[in-house]
Each structure stands twice: as C-alpha cells, then as structure tokens.
Amino acid sequence: xxxxxxxxxxxxxxxxxxxxxxxxxxxxxxxxxxxxxxxxxxxxxxxxxxxxxxxxxxxxxxxxxxxxxxxxxxxxxxxxxxxxxxxxxxxxxxxxxxxxxxxxxxxxxxxxxxxxxxxxxxxxxxxxxxxxxxxxxxxxxxxxxxxxxxxxxxxxxxxxxxxxxxxxxxxxxxxxxxxxxxxxxxxxxxxxxxxxxxxxxxxxxxxxxxxxxxxxxxxxxxxxxxxxxxxxxxxxxxxxxxxxxxxxxxxxxxxxxxxxxxxxxxxxxxxxxxxxxxxxxxxxxxxxxxxxxxxxxxxxxxxxxxxxxxxxxxxxxxxxxxxxxxxxxxxxxxxxxxxxxxxxxxxxxxxxxxxxxxxxxxxxxxxxxxxxxxxxxxxxxxxxxxx
Ligand code: ADP
Ligand code: MG
Numbered sequence: 493x494x495x496x497x498x499x500x501x502x503x504x505x506x507x508x509x510x511x512x513x514x515x516x517x518x519x520x521x522x523x524x525x526x527x528x529x530x531x532x533x534x535x536x537x538x539x540x541x542x543x544x545x546x547x548x549x550x551x552x553x554x555x556x557x558x559x560x561x562x563x564x565x566x567x568x569x570x571x572x573x574x575x576x577x578x579x580x581x582x583x584x585x586x587x588x589x590x591x592x593x594x595x596x597x598x599x600x601x602x603x604x605x606x607x608x609x610x611x612x613x614x615x616x617x618x619x620x621x622x623x624x625x626x627x628x629x630x631x632x633x634x635x636x637x638x639x640x641x642x643x644x645x646x647x648x649x650x651x652x653x654x655x656x657x658x659x660x661x662x663x664x665x666x667x668x669x670x671x672x673x674x675x676x677x678x679x680x681x682x683x684x685x686x687x688x689x690x691x692x693x694x695x696x697x698x699x700x701x702x703x704x705x706x707x708x709x710x711x712x713x714x715x716x717x718x719x720x721x722x723x724x725x726x727x728x729x730x731x732x733x734x735x736x737x738x739x740x741x742x743x744x745x746x747x748x749x750x751x752x753x754x755x756x757x758x759x760x761x762x763x764x765x766x767x768x769x770x771x772x773x774x775x776x777x778x779x780x781x782x783x784x785x786x787x788x789x790x791x792x793x794x795x796x797x798x799x800x801x802x803x804x805x806x807x808x809x810x811x812x813x814x815x816x817x818x819x820x821x822x823x824x825x826x827x828x829x830x831x832x833x834x835x836x837x838x839x840x841x842x843x844x845x846x847x848x849x850x851x852x853x854x855x856x857x858x859x860x861x862x863x864x865x866x867x868x869x870x871x872x873x874x875x876x877x878x879x
Pocket of ligand 2 (some may be wrong): 620664842
C-alpha cells in the first residue's frame with residue numbers, strides 16, 4: 493500500500509485543503525469457514541494489508557463533498573437535510589454510514605472526504621466493508637463521537653442492509669474493524685465471541701488469485717443453500733428438538749436422520765458440519781505450525797465446496813487444479829460465497845514468482861481470462877495513518 497495514502501491525501505489537497513485526518517481501512521480474507529456464518533458456526537478471517545484510504549476534514553461551505561479517486565466521481569450533498577438514496581452506487585455505502593451515525597444520535601456537520609483503494613472491487617475481499625468502516629471510523633474521529641469499534645462495525649453492517657439493500661452477515665465488517673497484524677480471528681457467529689491466532693506461515697506466502705469471473709448465480713444459489721440448510725434443520729428437529737442451527741448438529745446426528753433427508757440436503761448439511769470441524773482442525777494445525785496440514789485442509793475444503801455444497805464454478809476449479817500441480821504449493825481453495833471471485837493459495841516464497849507466472853499463463857490458455865494476483869499480508873484493522 494505504499495502509494496495509496498499519499499495518493500488520497502494529494503487528491504484531497506488538490507480539491508479542498510489539507511485533510512484533518514486520514515484513515516486506512518482494510519479489506520479481509522477468510523482462511524476457512526465458508527457459508528458457516530448463517531449456520532451460526534465459525535469463520536476464520538483476517539484483515540489484510542490492502543484496503544481503502546479515507547481523508548476527511550470539516551467543510552465550511554454548507555455542503556458535504558465526497559470524491560471517489562477510483563471512480564473519479566464527486567458527490568455533493570447537504571447531510572444536515574434528510575438523506576436520499578443516490579444513483580451513484582458507492583455513494584450509498586457512504587451515505588448509509590452517515591445515516592446510521594445520525595440514527596445513533598451523532599450530531600454531524602458537513603465534511604469533505606476523498607477516498608480510494610488498492611483492493612479489487614467486488615471480488616470478495618470486502619471492499620464494501622472497508623469503505624463503510626473507513627467512513628464510520630473517520631467521522632467518529634473527526635467529530636469526536638466517542639463510538640467504540642464494536643458499535644461502528646454494527647453501524648456499517650446496518651448501512652449495507654438498509655441503505656445499500658444487501659443483507660450481508662457480520663464477518664466482513666467485523667474483520668476489517670477488529671483485525672490485528674499477523675493474527676487470524678476465530679469468530680463465533682452465534683455469540684460473536686472471538687479470539688486471535690498468530691498466522692505466521694514462515695517460508696510460505698499467502699497469494700490470492702482473482703479468477704475475474706462473477707457468475708450471477710451467486711445470489712440466487714446463496715438463497716437456495718440457506719433454505720436447504722433450514723430444511724435439514726426442520727427435519728432433524730423432529731428427532732433432536734434442541735437443535736436451533738447446524739451449529740448444534742454433529743455428524744452422528746445427521747447420519748441418524750439420513751433416510752428422512754433428501755440426498756442433496758444431506759450433502760449440504762454434511763458440508764457445513766465438516767466445514768466447522770475443518771476450521772477447528774486448521775486452527776489446531778496453525779498452533780502447531782504444521783503448515784502442510786493447513787494446506788491439506790484447504791484442498792479438502794475446496795473439494796467439499798465443489799462436490800458437496802456445489803458452490804464453485806469451472807474457472808475456479810481450473811485455478812485450484814492448476815495450483816495443485818505447482819511446486820511449492822501447500823494448499824489452495826476458493827474463498828468467499830462462491831461461483832467466482834478469488835482463490836486463496838499458500839506458496840513457498842522461493843516459488844512465488846514462477847507460481848504467479850505459470851498460473852497466469854495456464855489460466856489464460858484454459859479459460860481465455862486474464863488472472864490477477866495479490867500477495868497478501870495480514871495487517872491491522874481500521875486505523876489512523878500519518879498524513
Ligand atoms: P466486495 O466483495 O468487494 O465487498 P461488494 O459488491 O460487496 O463487493 O461491494 C462493492 C461495492 O463497494 C462497489 O460496487 C462500490 O459501490 C463500493 N466500493 C468498494 N470499493 C470502492 C472504491 N475503491 N471506490 C468506489 N467504490 C467502491
Ligand atoms: Mg461486500
């Protein structure tokens with residue numbers, strides 16, 4: 493991120509004056525635990541060293557001006573008047589946070605803001621949460637609102653639900669706000685309890701490969717998966733009335749109910765139960781610094797997403813299959829909700845350049861699509877930066 497902060501600060505100075513403060517708000521990755529959140533299980537995310545920078549200062553001309561560096565678009569609005577949804581997509585993430593802060597009782601004056609990022613937009617690294625958290629954190633500092641991180645991240649989620657209209661879970665905002673350098677967070681999606689686990693992969697490096705495909709199946713199939721899990725719960729509750737979510741189900745309970753479940757619902761439930769177990773196994777392997785085992789779990793998780801939960805797509809499967817054949821690879825799996833986005837890869841540092849080169853070439857040959865590679869480190873959650 494070396495250029496991002498000066499770039500955003502310079503853009504602010506050119507348009508307005510000197511920013512009063514600048515915030516870095518990271519995107520996030522998830523080591524393991526996909527589709528476990530709405531089943532009230534575990535996820536293992538981390539904030540990354542790429543994200544969105546937000547520069548702000550109070551405005552003295554009776555209006556709020558917000559400039560997106562990446563979209564080269566300016567929004568002008570008087571936030572002391574009732575807020576309306578904007579035709580500009582990104583504006584709703586920003587206004588949604590302003591709206592939530594006001595609903596929480598914050599007295600906001602007009603302000604000037606410039607923001608820009610160095611994470612891919614809409615590829616599952618949570619640029620949206622980075623943007624919301626960056627705006628919320630910046631305004632909290634600028635106006636001395638005194639809101640804590642937990643409150644701010646919940647406001648970000650509500651902004652996305654209500655102003656943008658996307659019913660996202662809490663993981664994205666949580667990991668971008670609460671993350672710590674070189675630590676993964678094990679988040680319990682039922683209680684929101686969380687704990688940190690060091691992620692130092694030694695000679696291995698995390699690299700995300702963006703397939704640059706996004707199949708529009710993602711949202712419809714997401715809803716289908718959710719209802720299949722609910723169907724499984726309803727059936728199993730007849731035998732085990734105490735069950736509230738798949739979090740409460742163990743494999744032997746599922747197997748007891750196998751005959752009453754459709755084959756598909758059985759597979760979906762099996763995936764979720766085992767994904768939670770894989771996550772716990774991954775954490776145990778991390779603690780023992782058994783990176784080979786971590787990598788194996790990633791491969792297994794991918795296979796389960798492909799065959800049991802059926803949320804991968806041909807391009808993503810090509811990426812994981814190709815990665816498996818490369819020297820220095822420990823593990824690879826699709827990251828995120830499915831049907832496109834990025835794969836997460838653990839690769840030996842000495843093989844990294846060749847890995848990216850070969851993967852880029854082979855992926856292009858097999859799919860005709862250009863690959864983008866992001867070498868990632870686990871960085872701190874949202875924080876102020878020196879201007
Ligand atoms: P992601 O997986 O990256 O969170 P989303 O679809 O949830 O994908 O959010 C992407 C949206 O967030 C974009 O369409 C845009 O409105 C907004 N956004 C994110 N990053 C930026 C940016 N750097 N500049 C402008 N808008 C951004
Ligand atoms: Mg998002």
